[in-house]
Amino acid sequence: MIRRISGWVVLVLTLVVPVAPADGQGFELPAGEERILYMRELDHFTDPEGLIEFESVLLPQVQQRFRKNPDYQNKDFQVDTWYWIRIPIHHIQTQEQVWLLEFYDQTIDQIEAYLPSERGGYSRWIMGDHFPFTQRNIQHKNFEVPLTMRKDTTLVYYFKVRSHAFADIRIAFRSDRRFINYALNEYFLYGTFYGMILIIALYNFLVYLAIREIKNLYYILYILSVALYAMSLDGIAFQYLWPDHPDWNDYAVGISLYSVILWALVFTRRFLSTKAKSPHLDRLLVGMIILRTVVFLVEFLYFPEFFEYRMVEILPLGLIFYTGVKIWMRGYRPARFFVIAYGLLLSGFLLRSLVYFNILSITILSHYSLHLSFVVEMLFLTFALGDRIRILKNNRDRALKRIIQQHELNMQLKDKVNRELEEKVRERTLELDRKNRELEESNEKLTVQSREINQINSLLDLDNWKLKNKVKEVLEERLHEKVMEYSEFKTIYADALACYRFLETLKWSKGYQCRRCANEKYFEGAQKFGRRCTRCGYNESITSYTVFHGIKFPIEKAFYIAYVAVAARKKVTIEELAHTLDLRMNTVWGFRKRIAERIGELELKGNRPTAANWEDVILIASAETRAGIRSRVKGLIRSSLGRLRR
Numbered sequence: 082m083i084r085r086i087s088g089w090v091v092l093v094l095t096l097v098v099p100v101a102p103a104d105g106q107g108f109e110l111p112a113g114e115e116r117i118l119y120m121r122e123l124d125h126f127t128d129p130e131g132l133i134e135f136e137s138v139l140l141p142q143v144q145q146r147f148r149k150n151p152d153y154q155n156k157d158f159q160v161d162t163w164y165w166i167r168i169p170i171h172h173i174q175t176q177e178q179v180w181l182l183e184f185y186d187q188t189i190d191q192i193e194a195y196l197p198s199e200r201g202g203y204s205r206w207i208m209g210d211h212f213p214f215t216q217r218n219i220q221h222k223n224f225e226v227p228l229t230m231r232k233d234t235t236l237v238y239y240f241k242v243r244s245h246a247f248a249d250i251r252i253a254f255r256s257d258r259r260f261i262n263y264a265l266n267e268y269f270l271y272g273t274f275y276g277m278i279l280i281i282a283l284y285n286f287l288v289y290l291a292i293r294e295i296k297n298l299y300y301i302l303y304i305l306s307v308a309l310y311a312m313s314l315d316g317i318a319f320q321y322l323w324p325d326h327p328d329w330n331d332y333a334v335g336i337s338l339y340s341v342i343l344w345a346l347v348f349t350r351r352f353l354s355t356k357a358k359s360p361h362l363d364r365l366l367v368g369m370i371i372l373r374t375v376v377f378l379v380e381f382l383y384f385p386e387f388f389e390y391r392m393v394e395i396l397p398l399g400l401i402f403y404t405g406v407k408i409w410m411r412g413y414r415p416a417r418f419f420v421i422a423y424g425l426l427l428s429g430f431l432l433r434s435l436v437y438f439n440i441l442s443i444t445i446l447s448h449y450s451l452h453l454s455f456v457v458e459m460l461f462l463t464f465a466l467g468d469r470i471r472i473l474k475n476n477r478d479r480a481l482k483r484i485i486q487q488h489e490l491n492m493q494l495k496d497k498v499n500r501e502l503e504e505k506v507r508e509r510t511l512e513l514d515r516k517n518r519e520l521e522e523s524n525e526k527l528t529v530q531s532r533e534i535n536q537i538n539s540l541l542d543l544d545n546w547k548l549k550n551k552v553k554e555v556l557e558e559r560l561h562e563k564v565m566e567y568s569e570f571k572t573i574y575a576d577a578l579a580c581y582r583f584l585e586t587l588k589w590s591k592g593y594q595c596r597r598c599a600n601e602k603y604f605e606g607a608q609k610f611g612r613r614c615t616r617c618g619y620n621e622s623i624t625s626y627t628v629f630h631g632i633k634f635p636i637e638k639a640f641y642i643a644y645v646a647v648a649a650r651k652k653v654t655i656e657e658l659a660h661t662l663d664l665r666m667n668t669v670w671g672f673r674k675r676i677a678e679r680i681g682e683l684e685l686k687g688n689r690p691t692a693a694n695w696e697d698v699i700l701i702a703s704a705e706t707r708a709g710i711r712s713r714v715k716g717l718i719r720s721s722l723g724r725l726r727r
Contacts, residue, residue: 107169107235110180110228114259118168120250121153128163131243135195135203138165138239155436158247160386166240168252173233178256182238184208184224186249187316188330193241194226203239210316214324221264222316245331246389271317274452278308281459285466292470296351300462303348306340307455313337314451332381335388339377342397346370349401352465353408353416362404369397392434398427415469422461429454565648567661570641580636581610584623587699595619596626626701628679632672638662639672646676647690647698 108118124147137143147167150157168182184192191209198204208217208224219225226238242250255263282304289297312318313333323329346366350356355363380387402423409416432450574580593603595614603612610623624630629639641662645653655673659666679698683690690697 107171107237108254109171110173111254114178114256115263116254118252118254119153121151122149123250123252124149124167126165127159128165128241129159131163133163133165135193135205135239135241155247155249158244158250160247161245162243164240164242164250166242166250166252168238168240169235170228170238170254171235172228178258180228181219181255181257181260182226182228183253183255183260185251185253186244187222187224187319188244188246188314188334189224189242189248189250190244191242192224195239195241196226196228197236197238199232210319210330211327213327214320220320222320225260245386270449271315274311274456275308275317277456278304278459281463282308285463288466288470296348297466299344299348299351300466303341303344304459306337306344307459310334310337310341311452311455331385332388335377335380335385338388338391338394339373342373342394343370345401346373346397349404349419352419352469353404353413355404355408358408358411358413359404362407365400366404369400373397395427395430395434398423398430402427414472415465418461418465418468422458422465425461426454426458429458565644567641570644571637574637574640577636580640581623584627584629584699585610587696588623588626596621627699628675628701629699630701634664634668634672638664642669642672643676643698646673647680 108116110116126146126148133143147165187210189209190211191207194206194208195203196206206218206226214220217224219227242248282301285297285301285304289301309318312322313330318333319327319330323333346369350363350366353359355366376393402420405416405420405423409420429451432454436450574583589612592601593612594601595603595617597619598614598617600614600616602615604615605611606613606620606622608622611621613620622630624632624636628643629636632639642658645658655666655669658664658673659669662669676698679701680690683697688697
């Protein structure tokens, strides 16, 4: 962007005001083809508010403000402040080259160049990364100004520079031949650098397609973030990706650097398996991801100028390096290349920091140290991924070899066991033949016993018929008694806990006595409300020796079935009970049958249960009582047989 400054004011000031420094000579164009001027060598002064116009700069009182500052360092640069720079140049007519004046730092926001002409006066050129790239006269990532003077004279060039972030103000004199050679070599190196990144990314993508490990995708995203960060830092991205959107330059470096750190932390967690190998370090990495994300959002939304404070990235990179060292020391072999990679990257950051603080001078190596460290780091990380695959393959091969050896050993054991089994089979066959003969004899005895059992069953059927008649009589007697509804009954026995407490009181209200050894001391049993004998260890559950032992449905429903079976004066059908209690008919029928048998036992003892004492049906008689009942049953059977004989 070029503007012509004309008018009698400028012309008069140009003729009256001396344009050369005190020595009257100025900087001579280099005898070679290049000379670099640093800020400490240049006459300059600051204009914080940017209120001084170029016409005023030519006045004597303003000219006196131009001073050299030999102690100037990069860290002394003041952001958002206008710098006026004066460069006197002695032109030599015999030099036939076309000379260029170049600003190295392609991130400078705005440069206003005031160039003297052979006819007098000044022309104004406006450059900077806040202007579209397509407006530059020379399509190069840096800012160049051609020097076209062709006679022996000393002319003064003025520059007005401002940047919202740190700017490295170094100005180079170059011949056109030197510039072309330098630019081609630099772009060739950049092409090589980004080509290597692309090849490494493609290689890891192919590896991902082969092994399907997510860590390779994280590494690819990390590599691409590094490429975007380097392109934004070098000005290559502005030249080729968004040349018409200069406002993106204020955010590209910060966003891409955040992406580099984010994917580096994520890749570290995945590659080193910190969640399993070191949970403490894994929590630190997760915390660093969250902290860096919060800082990035605050910078992006409220303080974009903080994107320039890149030294803070030493913290996450240091944590990554420390994590790699700790995991390596714990015996994880793939971490050794990882440690070397991030050690080199940290060295590159440190070298750039030393250059920034003017501790080291600017050389080609120091200027491109970060690029070199990124390339070497990516190569070593690729070696680390490959080394991990190789180690896993070796482990797999060793495991497969052990499996084959174990398989051979198993086959030998199998043959040995088969031989032993054959011997055992022969022995068992002989034993089975003997057992078969014994079984045949037993079957003959069982046949005889079966006939006897059939006779006894006939007698039992008769007794069952009598018992059923007894039950029928009892039910007919209870037809007119009032029975509680299930909803009323639940007010007494609301749940299983109430039923178990009732059974506990019913069984052991008069004290505990072991049914095996008659011991009266106990402690809690295996189940709730159960009791275990302290002497013989017999474990008696709360439902043992009750009609509820072994039921498969809620005990409170079983309580109601028992109550209805005893207290009902009118017939309550199985269908009604099943519908009321939401049970299957077979379940209700089976439990009612058990209750009926228990009622029959009580009636044989002469203790007929009623609605008032329906709980009597719950406890099953002891062994002695059951024996008495069986003897009475046998007596009834014998008397029945005697009547039949008569």
